[in-house]
Amino acid sequence: MNMPRPYRMRARAESAQHTKRRILEAAQGLLRERLSMDVRLEDVAERAGVAVQTVLRHFGTRELLLRDALAGEQARTTAQRAAAPGDIDASIAALVDHYEEVGDLVVRRLAEEDRDPELARRLTMGREEHRRWVHRQFGPQLDDRLVDALVVVCDVYAWKLLRRDLGRGRGDVETVMRRTVRSLLRPD
Structure with a gap:
């Protein structure tokens, strides 16, 4: 039986987390520049260097992505x-x-x-x-x-x-x- 090696699984998980972080940071950057209603998934994907489908795979919907991005911005404001x-x-x-x-x-x-x-x-x-x-x-x-x-x-x-x-x-x-x-x- 061909089992994936643990280090490959860990590397994939780390890569997925890195991609999710990049997407979230892209959305937060756009939210600093635009109203939330003007932030499009296509723009987030382009800024993060991924496909729209990748954004949706990580966050499910535009609304959930923006919710997480805005929560991150609120935490940043509190810290600042x-x-x-x-x-x-x-x-x-x-x-x-x-x-x-x-x-x-x-x-x-x-x-x-x-x-x-x-x-x-x-x-x-x-x-x-x-x-x-x-x-x-x-x-x-x-x-x-x-x-x-x-x-x-x-x-x-x-x-x-x-x-x-x-x-x-x-x-x-x-x-x-x-x-x-x-x-x-x-x-x-």
């Missing part, structure tokens, strides 16, 4: 915005790092959320995560009105207003956000 709770300087620096990378894309997505129900759902999740981030970074003892104010100060639209509309440099954006957060957190 990580800082020690209570450390205002590090929190704002991490937040501005994130906005420098994806802020323009997020603003475009926010402007188009009424066109795509899945995008609207994802943006709602993003807003909820942003509020949790504010709670985590600036203290769980905050009352709702103060949390609302901190959410606004740390929002992508605040970054856009300062960075894009007013033309401020990155350092100025961080300074304005830090000062505003500190003034809001100061006890009366």
Whole structure:
């Protein structure tokens, strides 16, 4: 009987995992550039260097691929915005790092959320995560009105207003956000 050798099976499994990772990274890259409704399987396959059938074999459907890709992007965002709770300087620096990378894309997505129900759902999740981030970074003892104010100060639209509309440099954006957060957190 002709049995496959274990090292060949392991090599095949590793190759399959590598291919799946490439496909997922291709989808994530496209999601950073486009709305999810504009990401086609053909584009993902081309970017990953595989056939559409290979994409479907690994993920089943376009929806499942995008679900996994968006989950990966959310995990990336969470890691990117990580800082020690209570450390205002590090929190704002991490937040501005994130906005420098994806802020323009997020603003475009926010402007188009009424066109795509899945995008609207994802943006709602993003807003909820942003509020949790504010709670985590600036203290769980905050009352709702103060949390609302901190959410606004740390929002992508605040970054856009300062960075894009007013033309401020990155350092100025961080300074304005830090000062505003500190003034809001100061006890009366």
